[in-house]
Amino acid sequence: xxxxxxxxxxxxxxxxxxxxxxxxxxxxxxxxxxxxxxxxxxxxxxxxxxxxxxxxxxxxxxxxxxxxxxxxxxxxxxxxxxxxxxxxxxxxxxxxxxxxxxxxxxxxxxxxxxxxxxxxxxxxxxxxxxxxxxxxxxxxxxxxxxxxxxxxxxxxxxxxxxxxxxxxxxxxxxxxxxxxxxxxxxxxxxxxxxxxxxxxxxxxxxxxxxxxxxxxxxxxxxxxxxxxxxxxxxxxxxxxxxxxxxxxxxxxxxxxxxxxxxxxxxxxxxxxxxxxxxxxxxxxxxxxxxxxxxxxxxxxxxxxxxxxxxxxxxxxxxxxxxxxxxxxxxxxxxxxxxxxxxxxxxxxxxxxxxxxxxxxxxxxxxxxxxxxxxxxxxxxxxxxxxxxxxxxxxxxxxxxxxxxxxxxxxxxxxxxxxxxxxxxxxxxxxxxxxxxxxxxxxxxxxxxxxxxxxxxxxxxxxxxxxxxxxxxxxxxxxxxxxxxxxxxxxxxxxxxxxxxxxxxxxxxxxxxxxxxxxxxxxxxxxxxxxxxxxxxxxxxxxxxxxxxxxxxxxxxxxxxxxxxxxxxxxxxxxxxxxxxxxxxxxxxxxxxxxxxxxxxxxxxxxxxxxxxxxxxxxxxxxxxxxxxxxxxxxxxxxxxxxxxxxxxxxxxxxxxxxxxxxxxxxxxxxxxxxxx
Amino acid sequence: xxxxxxxxxxxxxxxxxxxxxxxxxxxxxxxxxxxxxxxxxxxxxxxxxxxxxxxxxxxxxxxxxxxxxxxxxxxxxxxxxxxxxxxxxxxxxxxxxxxxxxxxxxxxxxxxxxxxxxxxxxxxxxxxxxxxxxxxxxxxxxxxxxxxxxxxxxxxxxxxxxxxxxxxxxxxxxxxxxx
Numbered sequence: 086x087x088x089x090x091x092x093x094x095x096x097x098x099x100x101x102x103x104x105x106x107x108x109x110x111x112x113x114x115x116x117x118x119x120x121x122x123x124x125x126x127x128x129x130x131x132x133x134x135x136x137x138x139x140x141x142x143x144x145x146x147x148x149x150x151x152x153x154x155x156x157x158x159x160x161x162x163x164x165x166x167x168x169x170x171x172x173x174x175x176x177x178x179x180x181x182x183x184x185x186x187x188x189x190x191x192x193x194x195x196x197x198x199x200x201x202x203x204x205x206x207x208x209x210x211x212x213x214x215x216x217x218x219x220x221x222x223x224x225x226x227x228x229x230x231x232x233x234x235x236x237x238x239x240x241x242x243x244x245x246x247x248x249x250x251x252x253x254x255x256x257x258x259x260x261x262x263x264x265x266x267x268x269x270x271x272x273x274x275x276x277x278x279x280x281x282x283x284x285x286x287x288x289x290x291x292x293x294x295x296x297x298x299x300x301x302x303x304x305x306x307x308x309x310x311x312x313x314x315x316x317x318x319x320x321x322x323x324x325x326x327x328x329x330x331x332x333x334x335x336x337x338x339x340x341x342x343x344x345x346x347x348x349x350x351x352x353x354x355x356x357x358x359x360x361x362x363x364x365x366x367x368x369x370x371x372x373x374x375x376x377x378x379x380x381x382x383x384x385x386x387x388x389x390x391x392x393x394x395x396x397x398x399x400x401x402x403x404x405x406x407x408x409x410x411x412x413x414x415x416x417x418x419x420x421x422x423x424x425x426x427x428x429x430x431x432x433x434x435x436x437x438x439x440x441x442x443x444x445x446x447x448x449x450x451x452x453x454x455x456x457x458x459x460x461x462x463x464x465x466x467x468x469x470x471x472x473x474x475x476x477x478x479x480x481x482x483x484x485x486x487x488x489x490x491x492x493x494x495x496x497x498x499x500x501x502x503x504x505x506x507x508x509x510x511x512x513x514x515x516x517x518x519x520x521x522x523x524x525x526x527x528x529x530x531x532x533x534x535x536x537x538x539x540x541x542x543x544x545x546x547x548x549x550x551x552x553x554x555x556x557x558x559x560x561x562x563x564x565x566x567x568x569x570x571x572x573x574x575x576x577x578x579x580x581x582x583x584x585x586x587x588x589x590x591x592x593x594x595x596x597x598x599x600x601x602x603x604x605x606x607x608x609x610x611x612x613x614x615x616x617x618x619x620x621x622x623x624x625x626x627x628x629x630x631x632x633x634x635x636x637x638x639x640x641x642x643x644x645x646x647x648x649x650x651x652x653x654x655x656x657x658x659x660x661x662x663x664x665x666x667x668x669x670x671x672x673x674x675x676x677x678x679x680x681x682x683x684x685x686x687x688x689x690x691x692x693x694x695x696x697x698x699x700x701x702x703x704x705x706x707x708x709x710x711x712x713x714x715x716x717x718x719x720x721x722x723x724x725x726x727x728x729x730x731x732x733x734x735x736x737x738x739x740x741x742x743x744x745x746x747x748x749x750x751x752x753x754x755x756x757x758x759x760x761x
Numbered sequence: 762x763x764x765x766x767x768x769x770x771x772x773x774x775x776x777x778x779x780x781x782x783x784x785x786x787x788x789x790x791x792x793x794x795x796x797x798x799x800x801x802x803x804x805x806x807x808x809x810x811x812x813x814x815x816x817x818x819x820x821x822x823x824x825x826x827x828x829x830x831x832x833x834x835x836x837x838x839x840x841x842x843x844x845x846x847x848x849x850x851x852x853x854x855x856x857x858x859x860x861x862x863x864x865x866x867x868x869x870x871x872x873x874x875x876x877x878x879x880x881x882x883x884x885x886x887x888x889x890x891x892x893x894x895x896x897x898x899x900x901x902x903x904x905x906x907x908x909x910x911x912x913x914x915x916x917x918x919x920x921x922x923x924x925x926x927x928x929x930x931x932x933x934x935x936x937x938x939x940x
Contacts, residue, residue, distance in 0.1 A: 369774075407778075411770045412771055415770070419767050
């Protein structure tokens with residue numbers, strides 16, 4: 086019964102979304118406020134219905150209702166509750182329902198809290214949001230029904246892909262989706278502005294908080310995904326330039342560009358058509374990301390649905406949404422009036438440089454990701470471009486960008502003074518030169534690249550601090566003045582300083598692990614001891630272990646530093662018999678400056694019979710095991726930097742300028758709850 | 762000129778859309794199966810009415826080494842691999858059994874009438890039940906089943922001449938010698 090309610094709610098949501106995409110648009114064109122006013126209840130109803138459908142699916146997973154095919158395919162009664170819940174979106178159909186839910190949630194938020202938006206803009210924005218809703222709900226209802234039944238039900242399910250049974254990954258898709266879908270609202274605003282033929286400072290101000298929210302959650306989602314790849318895949322790396330990683334990274338880059346160009350559009354009434362184009366592209370890349378993951382066009386660990394009907398449907402959505410919006414852009418954008426003029430050396434100029442470099446970087450990643458597809462279309466072989474391409478193209482683009490990050494905020498609007506800005510950045514220049522020299526002198530490996538990267542990171546961090554210090558008049562005014570200036574400093578400025586310093590932290594982490602990683606791959610018998618980067622590892626042997634839905638082999642290492650026990654590492658290999666898959670559980674000991682990272686491989690023993698993996702072969706006390714140990718200096722800073730960027734985005738989001746005149750009325754919230 | 766500049770993104774996207782459409786026609790990736798080295802799941806499927814070959818049950822697969830091909834009339838890659846299956850059937854190289862996946866009987870019948878029927882028996886899996894048991898991700902998929910009715914290999918996507926000659930047929934020959 087409950088799955089049928091969910092299915093029915095989805096169909097109703099589709100109908101409501103259709104109404105939402107037509108009536109308000111017609112109303113806005115004719116200037117009929119009654120028709121425009123249908124947008125709000127429609128958006129709230131779509132939210133309530135989608136939430137109901139998602140709730141029904143969640144219920145089916147939680148109670149392990151094996152009459153539902155989706156639950157059979159992706160769950161198992163012996164699975165821990167967390168993964169029953171995350172199994173709801175750990176599959177194609179469920180993840181699409183989550184997509185639709187977040188889409189409706191954003192639409193509902195605009196409907197409920199966008200009271201100070203001009204009625205025409207609000208109606209058109211919600212109508213465009215409704216069209217996206219129609220596309221995705223139709224996709225679910227017609228090609229990916231999550232509530233399909235299996236009669237008679239099988240005794241138990243097939244289990245969720247064990248790689249996905251991980252706390253980090255349980256919350257990675259929702260965060261990514263909030264990011265992807267958040268750009269849908271920005272896209273809807275851009276389309277509404279194109280339909281109206283008017284883009285002004287107020288428009289840019291409405292768009293910024295949504296961009297910030299989307300970009301910040303995308304930051305969190307990508308960081309979680311990268312962290313998961315680091316500790317779950319067991320290869321010691323943290324970023325693989327995998328097509329699916331790239332799919333989320335491209336909208337992130339364009340979103341970062343959009344964040345900055347929207348500032349220019351808001352403050353200086355310039356770069357307006359460019360900002361609109363970025364808003365379209367950020368969402369277009371989010372859709373392409375969904376397409377890449379869902380259709381199996383590019384092979385990757387992440388792809389889990391292969392069905393031509395779905396691929397064709399998604400392609401139709403892509404063509405309609407991106408083609409339609411770009412056609413609209415080609416038609417209307419030339420009619421938009423240009424805004425304020427500025428010199429190349431100015432705050433605007435620095436932000437344009439930021440935009441050009443970020444957009445080029447996104448284009449580079451795009452080409453690298455899709456190049457294999459292009460090549461095959463030309464009749465070439467199947468190839469993979471791989472990290473060398475990305476490292477060779479991406480890094481040279483990032484260096485000038487990062488150099489400019491500290492200078493831009495020090496320059497004035499319209500016409501800046503480069504020499505003056507650099508003069509005020511004396512401390513940062515001095516710090517970076519000192520760091521380059523110190524790192525080079527202390528580094529046994531004499532890595533020039535690492536020294537320069539550390540200098541660049543110092544430039545970013547000290548530059549952010551200098552900019553902040555200048556705003557609060559640190560050391561130039563009495564402490565009480567500094568305090569009050571800091572308290573009154575707009576949150577957006579705090580956010581910028583935190584996020585820019587976060588980029589610096591991340592650069593340090595990347596440079597550190599790239600230049601100074603130590604990798605030891607060898608075989609070890611119980612009792613063997615060996616040194617890795619100044620730590621003494623003693624292998625204590627491997628033993629069998631068991632979990633709720635898996636069998637495992639667990640190796641134990643005692644790690645000594647200066648003859649004192651520093652850590653005990655117990656990496657595992659797990660075998661999930663129901664899904665027939667094995668996973669690697671790395672053991673990591675971090676002190677925030679460096680990680681010790683251990684994994685256990687296969688024993689030197691005959692392969693077991695049947696479909697058992699090699700690591701579950703019968704072994705004795707003197708069996709040799711393959712082990713991999715990494716010492717990863719500064720690697721935690723990559724995620725600390727990402728966390729700082731996320732925090733910067735959130736702090737900036739609380740800036741009161743985003744909320745001026747924004748309603749905080751109890752009635753809206755009550756209405757939202759009642760609608761649910 | 763300015764107008765042309767604003768048209769550029771649309772033009773770029775138009776080119777991309779063509780490539781994406783092409784990408785859809787490619788073979789999907791090879792996926793591991795939970796069922797490798799397990800007996801085929803117990804099932805009994807009715808025939809596709811009017812084709813002239815019987816339906817398929819698990820007992821049919823426990824006689825000799827065979828291929829089980831999951832196909833559908835709506836699936837473009839199935840059309841791509843079909844001539845290869847026809848050639849195998851003509852040469853009597855290995856028995857091929859079909860599982861007709863999420864298909865209407867009349868569509869499947871027309872499809873086989875147009876392109877030929879390489880299958881000794883076809884199970885009509887209208888409600889997708891058996892495909893779920895086999896862990897099928899999409900059509901086409903091809904399984905190699907040995908003489909004891911154990912699944913030994915799974916190929917996801919269209920069977921190409923390379924895959925046939927380098928993977929499937931060598932495996933079939935090896936399994937025959939196992940007896």
